[in-house]
Amino acid sequence: xxxxxxxxxxxxxxxxxxxxxxxxxxxxxxxxxxxxxxxxxxxxxxxxxxxxxxxxxxxxxxxxxxxxxxxxxxxxxxxxxxxxxxxxxxxxxxxxxxxxxxxxxxxxxxxxxxxxxxxxxxxxxxxxxxxxxxxxxxxxxxxxxxxxxxxxxxxxxxxxxxxxxxxxxxxxxxxxxxxxxxxxxxxxxxxxxxxxxxxxxxxxxxxxxxxxxxxxxxxxxxxxxxxxxxxxxxxxxxxxxxxxxxxxxxxxxxxxxxxxxxx
Amino acid sequence: xxxxxxxxxxxxxxxxxxxxxxxxxxxxxxxxxxxxxxxxxxxxxxxxxxxxxxxxxxxxxxxxxxxxxxxxxxxxxxxxxxxxxxxxxxxxxxxxxxxxxxxxxxxxxxxxxxxxxxxxxxxxxxxxxxxxxxxxxxxxxxxxxxxxxxxxxxxxxxxxxxxxxxxxxxxxxxxxxxxxxxxxxxxxxxxxxxxxxxxxxxxxxxxxxxxxxxxxxxxxxxxxxxxxxxxxxxx
Numbered sequence: 001x002x003x004x005x006x007x008x009x010x011x012x013x014x015x016x017x018x019x020x021x022x023x024x025x026x027x028x029x030x031x032x033x034x035x036x037x038x039x040x041x042x043x044x045x046x047x048x049x050x051x052x053x054x055x056x057x058x059x060x061x062x063x064x065x066x067x068x069x070x071x072x073x074x075x076x077x078x079x080x081x082x083x084x085x086x087x088x089x090x091x092x093x094x095x096x097x098x099x100x101x102x103x104x105x106x107x108x109x110x111x112x113x114x115x116x117x118x119x120x121x122x123x124x125x126x127x128x129x130x131x132x133x134x135x136x137x138x139x140x141x142x143x144x145x146x147x148x149x150x151x152x153x154x155x156x157x158x159x160x161x162x163x164x165x166x167x168x169x170x171x172x173x174x175x176x177x178x179x180x181x182x183x184x185x186x187x188x189x190x191x192x193x194x195x196x197x198x199x200x201x202x203x204x205x206x207x208x209x210x211x212x213x214x215x216x217x218x219x220x221x222x223x224x225x226x227x228x229x230x231x232x233x234x235x236x237x238x239x240x241x242x243x244x245x246x247x248x249x250x251x252x253x254x255x256x257x258x259x260x261x262x263x
Numbered sequence: 264x265x266x267x268x269x270x271x272x273x274x275x276x277x278x279x280x281x282x283x284x285x286x287x288x289x290x291x292x293x294x295x296x297x298x299x300x301x302x303x304x305x306x307x308x309x310x311x312x313x314x315x316x317x318x319x320x321x322x323x324x325x326x327x328x329x330x331x332x333x334x335x336x337x338x339x340x341x342x343x344x345x346x347x348x349x350x351x352x353x354x355x356x357x358x359x360x361x362x363x364x365x366x367x368x369x370x371x372x373x374x375x376x377x378x379x380x381x382x383x384x385x386x387x388x389x390x391x392x393x394x395x396x397x398x399x400x401x402x403x404x405x406x407x408x409x410x411x412x413x414x415x416x417x418x419x420x421x422x423x424x425x426x427x428x429x430x431x432x433x434x435x436x437x438x439x440x441x442x443x444x445x446x447x448x449x450x451x452x453x454x455x456x457x458x459x460x461x462x463x464x465x466x467x468x469x470x471x472x473x474x475x476x477x478x479x480x481x482x483x484x485x486x487x488x489x490x491x492x493x494x495x496x497x498x
Binding site: 022042054055056057058060061066069070071074112 | 271275276332335337339340345347
């Protein structure tokens with residue numbers, strides 16, 4: 001899985017629409033499964049599934065009717081019931097689309113993207129509007145698709161989603177890719193953090209930022225040794241570090257730092 | 264045909280849309296007795312009613328259908344599937360076309376029984392007129408939809424073509440009643456050649472010029488659809 005992240009308005013959806021073959025690239029070339037997705041649409045489309053950020057269904061069709069219509073346009077669809085149960089919508093099969101919740105509509109969208117048994121799957125913010133449980137279920141579904149060998153291009157606002165699922169990712173800002181690589185490659189470029197509230201009047205053995213609340217933050221590229229040094233010092237001097245929190249850089253921190261730098 | 268899957272879904276939606284159902288099925292039935300009381304002559308009446316079906320059941324219905332599906336993001340979704348662009352438009356227009364053809368058959372039977380219209384001597388011209396008319400007004404509906412922001416706006420944006428065709432193509436009164444110069448210009452409206460072909464199904468009349476005008480409209484319409492048709496909502 002490749003995840004495309006970015007600030008709002010960075011151009012993620014526009015980029016994905018070019019890769020999907022919805023619009024023609026202004027310059028350069030795009031290849032999906034070895035073909036030009038715009039000019040050779042008929043070769044590429046049967047092998048790909050797309051979940052748009054905003055896709056529509058006629059509101060007066062039922063879930064099954066909408067899925068059946070979609071299946072009727074495909075070369076080799078899987079059974080409609082199977083696609084609906086993959087996304088836990090089987091129990092809503094005879095409900096009109098307009099009566100579905102936002103999260104259910106999202107899942108119907110995913111079911112349609114999976115109907116054609118795609119080799120390449122485009123997911124544009126697939127879990128936006130889902131409750132935590134549905135989001136976990138969707139993640140499990142995506143993981144099982146990845147195990148089956150499906151290639152996924154994901155865009156998302158949820159950084160933990162990219163961190164949990166993606167093999168590689170890129171971060172976009174104002175139309176440009178500002179960082180890319182595996183999750184750890186992107187994250188390792190940013191320091192880990194240790195934060196705590198020291199008693200007043202002690203002088204710390206490490207360089208730290210002090211916030212107005214009295215909380216201090218230590219940034220380090222060697223979390224383990226810095227933390228060891230700090231804890232040893234505290235034990236020797238009998239200092240209590242209240243609210244101690246130590247963590248490696250997360251994708252979220254990398255992302256925020258990139259957005260800040262670029263701004 | 265893959266487009267039929269879309270057409271079937273559209274047909275279901277049509278049955279569930281009371282306004283569309285009323286406009287396409289009941290309204291024409293009310294129209295027949297009114298027109299029969301005005302004009303007792305069979306062939307012009309049948310020709311006029313077929314023209315009317317092309318304008319309302321094909322053109323106007325399809326402007327609203329295309330706009331509604333576009334604003335519901337259905338067109339956008341269909342476009343990431345396997346269907347080609349023409350297949351999507353064909354699928355979305357199938358029910359309206361089927362309903363229009365049904366109306367035409369109904370008109371022919373009702374008027375034929377009441378006024379005793381003879382069977383057309385050259386039915387192929389009738390067929391050409393109907394098929395060409397369906398093609399032209401489907402394309403024009405797709406073009407008009409590009410300039411229509413909402414379904415409600417369709418009433419306004421479809422007016423130019425509806426009015427021009429209602430009053431300028433000999434539907435309400437014969438073109439021969441108009442000044443010669445004006446009548447010559449009105450020959451080039453999209454509905455005029457269709458009506459001429461329909462009339463030619465029953466009686467000798469000009470055929471070559473209407474066929475050419477109709478073909479030009481189809482070519483122009485195809486070009487305009489490719490150039491202007493919008494798959495994404497207008498915002």
